[in-house]
Amino acid sequence: MHLITSSLFLSPMLPYLSQNSQVILLRGYFASTIEWSITYGVPGLDIQGFLNHTSHLSSEARVPNPFLDIVQSATTHPNDRMSKIQYGFAYFSLVYSARPKGYFKDTELQGAEALDEWLSLKAARLTEEYMSEVTTSWSQEGFPARD
Structure with a gap:
């Protein structure tokens, strides 16, 4: 969650x-991301x-702006982090929604060629589903326990 919101x-x-400062900032941000991941x-x-689990969400393409109800729901959620991450997904949807399927094929991520313009919406919907069940805190389920 923090990586998405901080990247905004x-x-x-x-x-x-300057270009030099951009490189320094992005390398520092990337290093922090790697450090967090480790x-x-x-x-x-x-x-x-992920795509198999969210294939049903592509039907929302007929809605003019599927993020309206997501953002509205997030603003009233008891966990204030919910609105932050949903706004982040909405922003990235605006930035990357014009990227067609196959755009990310050369990223060296296995399966990235299947990503399409609905990635942010799908991630937002899964976050909404998860947080409707766990209303008070973010879980690190799937992450190894720290000693």
Whole structure:
């Protein structure tokens, strides 16, 4: 959750930085992401499993803006982090929604070629489903226990 919400500040900042400063910022952010991943552990990315689990959500393509109800629901959620992550998904949907299926094929992530413009919406819906059941805190289910 924090990686998604913290990444929102990158796009607005980059145009105001020199190219050298952009590289330093992005390398530092990437290093922090790697550090977090190593510290907490990260479950493998099962892109195809994710897409199989969320295939029913592509039917929302007929709705003019499927994020309206997601954001509205998030603003009244008892956990204030819910609105932060849902706004993040909505933002990334705006930025990346024009990317067709296959756009991410050269990213070296297994299964990335199957990602499409509905990735952010699918992630937002799964977050909404999960947090409707667990209303008070974020779980690190799937992450190894820390000693």
